[in-house]
Amino acid sequence: MNTQVKLAGLILLAASVIVPAFAQDTGAATYKAKCLMCHGAKGLADAPAGKAMKVKPISDPDVKKLSEAQMVDAVSKGMGKMQPYKDKLTDAQIKDVVAYFRTFLN
Numbered sequence: 001m002n003t004q005v006k007l008a009g010l011i012l013l014a015a016s017v018i019v020p021a022f023a024q025d026t027g028a029a030t031y032k033a034k035c036l037m038c039h040g041a042k043g044l045a046d047a048p049a050g051k052a053m054k055v056k057p058i059s060d061p062d063v064k065k066l067s068e069a070q071m072v073d074a075v076s077k078g079m080g081k082m083q084p085y086k087d088k089l090t091d092a093q094i095k096d097v098v099a100y101f102r103t104f105l106n
């Protein structure tokens with residue numbers, strides 16, 4: 001194998017390790033900045049604003065049954081007392097932050 005091929009393989013390998021971690025990081029950063037104050041550090045809605053607004057914890061069956069697409073929809077268009085985020089976050093940011101939120105599901 002020549003060096004160039006090896007190098008290309010190495011870069012691909014590095015990229016496949018770094019990219020998903022990066023998506024998780026941006027989701028986590030958005031969550032901490034925009035969602036944590038209501039939904040809590042682990043999605044349990046135990047933060048003060050979340051308690052005051054009676055936000056449902058992610059362990060609630062009504063929340064658990066939602067698909068990823070339904071959650072993206074709720075965040076983008078708003079739900080109940082939650083404002084719509086479609087003008088504040090990009091579609092990609094909403095997708096990442098919902099993916100992060102869903103890591104609390106288990």
Ligand code: HEC
Pocket residue numbers: 030031034035036037038039049050053054055056057058062063066071072074075079080081082083085097098101
């Ligand atoms: C001001 C408080 C507040 C903030 C900030 C907030 N939410 Fe909500 N969120 C709510 C309320 C209230 C609901 C309505 C349903 C409920 O009570 O859980 C809701 C509903 C949801 C739902 C539907 C499932 C559910 O829990 O009922 C998702 C998913 C969600 N929010 C994600 C997010 C994400 C992601 C962010 C950050 C971009 C965010 N929320 C920011 C208060 C908030």
